[in-house]
Amino acid sequence: KAGVTQTPRYLIKTRGQQVTLSCSPISGHRSVSWYQQTPGQGLQFLFEYFSETQRNKGNFPGRFSGRQFSNSRSEMNVSTLELGDSALYLCASSFDRGGYTFGSGTRLTVV
Amino acid sequence: DQQVKQNSPSLSVQEGRISILNCDYTNSMFDYFLWYKKYPAEGPTFLISISSIKDKNEDGRFTVFLNKSAKHLSLHIVPSQPGDSAVYFCAAPGRGGTSYGKLTFGQGTILTVHP
Numbered sequence: 001k002a003g004v005t006q007t008p009r010y011l012i013k014t015r016g017q018q019v020t021l022s023c024s025p026i027s028g029h030r031s032v033s034w035y036q037q038t039p040g041q042g043l044q045f046l047f048e049y050f051s052e053t054q055r056n057k058g059n060f061p062g063r064f065s066g067r068q069f070s071n072s073r074s075e076m077n078v079s080t081l082e083l084g085d086s087a088l089y090l091c092a093s094s095f096d097r098g099g100y101t102f103g104s105g106t107r108l109t110v111v
Numbered sequence: 112d113q114q115v116k117q118n119s120p121s122l123s124v125q126e127g128r129i130s131i132l133n134c135d136y137t138n139s140m141f142d143y144f145l146w147y148k149k150y151p152a153e154g155p156t157f158l159i160s161i162s163s164i165k166d167k168n169e170d171g172r173f174t175v176f177l178n179k180s181a182k183h184l185s186l187h188i189v190p191s192q193p194g195d196s197a198v199y200f201c202a203a204p205g206r207g208g209t210s211y212g213k214l215t216f217g218q219g220t221i222l223t224v225h226p
Contacts, residue, residue: 004154033212042219043155043200048212055211090154092214100145100204100214102154 002026004093006103013110018079021106025072025093032074033100034066037088046089049074078108086110114138115203117217124224130188132220134201137182140210141203146175146186149198149219158199159186191224198222 005024013019025032033048033056045058049068066076072093078085086109092100116135124130134144142163147155161168161175161184168175174187188195198219205213 006154031212033214035214035216043202043214043216045213045215050212056205056213058213088152092154094212099157100202101157102147104154105152107152 004091004101004103006089006091006106008106009104010107011109013081013108015081015083015110017081018077019081019108020075020077021089021091021108023074023076023091023093023103025074025091026095026101029093029095029101030072031094032068032072033092033094034074034076035090035092036060037090037105038086043090046076081110083110113218114141115201115215115217117199117201117220119220120218121221121223124191124222126193126224126226127190130186130191130195130222130224132186132188132199132201132222134184134186134217135182136184136203138203138215139182140206141215142206143204144175144177144184145202145204145214146173147200147202148195149200151198155200188222191222193224193226196222196224 031050034046048056063079068074088105090105092102094100145160146158149155159173177184202214202216
């Protein structure tokens with residue numbers, strides 16, 4: 001079965017711009033969570049959606065937002081980009097607590 | 112507050128020998144743990160998990176041990192192979208409430224297996 005698909009794989013944006021990243025979960029998975037990986041902070045939880053509802057949010061500024069559609073696909077948006085937002089953004093889908101499958105990530109570079 | 116900790120940033124092992132990666136946790140509510148392997152610029156790949164009702168789980172060359180009283184788990188890889196060279200993360204999923212859908216990760220350990 002198809003895995004978790006993240007698009008685009010690579011992205012270069014300028015400071016002040018906004019960006020939207022997409023995640024298509026494994027079929028049947030209703031939970032989608034997002035993570036940011038940076039060299040200094042490791043893997044940090046951004047937020048989680050289940051059946052179109054945000055159930056949990058990490059400690060990130062309001063510039064980071066997300067949503068989930070009725071088909072479980074999810075998007076995350078970062079507005080007013082800063083240099084420090086350069087990171088690998090990962091999404092994971094799960095059916096239950098133990099089965100988190102990750103996508104390949106989107107590498108965002110802010111210049 | 113680092114609830115899951117991997118105190119060894121790196122580990123170097125000879126091919127064929129055992130690799131032991133360690134992880135400690137502070138949150139007593141964690142009752143399930145996962146190990147992931149990650150290559151640069153890719154997503155983590157699930158390796159093995161363990162529930163708190165067990166103290167050991169094996170899958171081929173990978174074995175995870177859990178010591179609940181010490182809040183410590185370890186991943187053993189035997190025998191180690193050069194293809195095992197990657198970053199290894201331990202992680203714990205939340206149990207509900209404000210922890211829904213949240214995986215808490217350790218900082219990762221870079222494993223290098225030399226031929």
